[in-house]
Amino acid sequence: MLLTVDHISVYYGGIRALREVSFTVGKGEIVTLIGANGAGKSTTLRAISGVVHPAAGRIxxxxxxxxxLPPHQIVRQGIAHVPEGRGVFANMSVxxxxxxxxxxxxSRKEVEESFERVFGLFPRLAERMDQFAGTLSGGEQQMLAIxxxxxxxxxxxLLDEPSMGLSPLLVGEIFKMIAEIKKAGMTILLVEQNATMALAVADRAYVIETGEIALEGKASDLREDPKVRxxxxGDVTG
Known part of the structure; x- marks a missing residue:
């Protein structure tokens, strides 16, 4: 497995945000964490990227x-975290x-190759290279963050709520891009409030409820699970 999260617990002061959370992500997979607001999804990503430190468990x-490890060392080890809210630098260009x-x-060559790769996925960014990030649309800012x-x-x-605040049309566009990124060989751990879209694009899924893993399985199976529906x-008949 590329990533193993093993019984991690995280506290914010005296409040327990995660309790013995365990899951795996295999190379080339999209794995999604779904759950209600405040369930612990974003905290899980912050623990992986070193922004918060688990009180117990292994990653x-x-x-x-x-x-x-500090976040910058985790980045150098090959983990990139696209945070909730995009976090682009509004007064800087694309x-x-x-x-x-x-x-x-x-090396400069590596940077140029990386730019070409990103522009291949997001040609709109190439068109807006010298535009201030703060003047981009919400969808374009999300493309820039990714x-x-x-x-x-x-x-x-690590993708945290990539569809947040976007119109339904742009949500569909962003998820098409996530599928393209996977086709290019990227492994993705996706946190997403829009469970319908997340389960459509993911290979496997975990449901987090009040800081614990409540369900896990193939995304296609969880999509048909009456409790998940x-x-x-939004399946009121399920």
Whole structure:
């Protein structure tokens, strides 16, 4: 497995956000975490990327334990985190935002190849290279945030709520791009409130409820599970 999360628990002060959460992500997979707001999905990604530190448990990436490493070292080990809310630098151009993601690349040639790869996936970004990120549409900002993560050439991409705040049309576009990124060989751990779209694009899924894994399985199986349909897919008959 490319990533193994093994019984991690996370606390914010005296409040337990995650309780003994365990799951795996295999190379080339899209694995999604679904659940209600506040269930612990985003906290899980922050624990993997080193933004928060688990009180217990192990996280192993590429055979190496990463709990306790600072975020910049985890990035250098091949994990890119695209945060909830996009986090683009509004007063910097598209090019400058992407260059911020390229700091781990050691040669100009590698940077140029990374830019070409991102523009192949997101040609709209190439058209807006010198435009301030703050003037982009919400969908374009999400493309930029994902592109900045891909510029790092990670082997694991953590995507946190990529559809947040987007129109239904743009949500569909973003998820098509996520499928394309997978086809290009990327492994993705996806946190997403839109369970319908997440389960449509993912290979496997885990349902988090109040900081614990409640269900797991193939995404196609969970899509048909009556409990999942009733709780997360808007199926009132299920």
């Amino acid at each position: 192993v990436h590429g055979g190496k334990p990463i709990v306790g 090019r400058e935002n992407l260059e911020m993601g390229a700091y781990t690349r050691s 592109g900045r993560g891909l510029i790092q050439r990670p082997d694991l991409l 009733a709780a997360y897919l």
